[in-house]
């Protein structure tokens with residue numbers, strides 16, 4: 579049952595995340611307004627057939643049915659990642675509340691990662707969403723004391739980095755503070771290590787050499803680290 583729900587709900591919410599990622603940073607578009615989906619290129623309104631998560635992308639071979647414009651692969655990836663991560667959480671979480679809160683964290687982190695990748699900006703409402711689910715998960719696991727300590731420590735470390743190092747956005751600072759609640763110092767360290775190493779590898783790969791001046795959006799790498807910790811914490815069962 580929980581696996582079936584992971585797939586169905588994961589796909590639907592993944593599809594919703596794509597709307598959020600596209601619309602939140604754009605002037606004149608709200609999440610519920612217009613209430614239907616349209617092609618950003620030809621503005622043709624999409625029918626239900628064009629809107630089935632994951633499947634429509636495959637059936638249409640990644641192109642708009644009406645004008646043939648390429649649909650960004652991001653639409654497909656966000657939906658697939660959301661489903662796969664929901665399934666993983668369903669595998670590790672030992673009860674429903676834990677599972678639902680983990681799903682909230684997963685979707686917040688995915689939206690942050692892909693929005694940061696596209697726009698170099700993390701929208702405040704995604705931080706709030708991450709904070710709410712992270713705080714509730716901490717409460718549920720009886721981890722509020724250590725969670726608050728790691729949130730504070732993470733926030734301070736990143737605030738100092740933000741002050742003294744160019745290229746770090748304040749969104750990253752808030753993100754670490756928000757995600758810190760569901761961790762302890764150990765998992766915070768692991769998350770930041772994963773983020774730093776994967777960010778460095780990405781930067782080496784992208785710029786073909788070490789150019790520390792080149793900035794990269796750090797949100798996707800933080801998300802990766804935080805997701806890894808989330809699954810490790812869920813796997814461990816009780817509080818981290």
Ligand SMILES: [Zn+2]
Pocket residue numbers: 617618619620621622642643644645646647
């Ligand atoms: Zn079109």
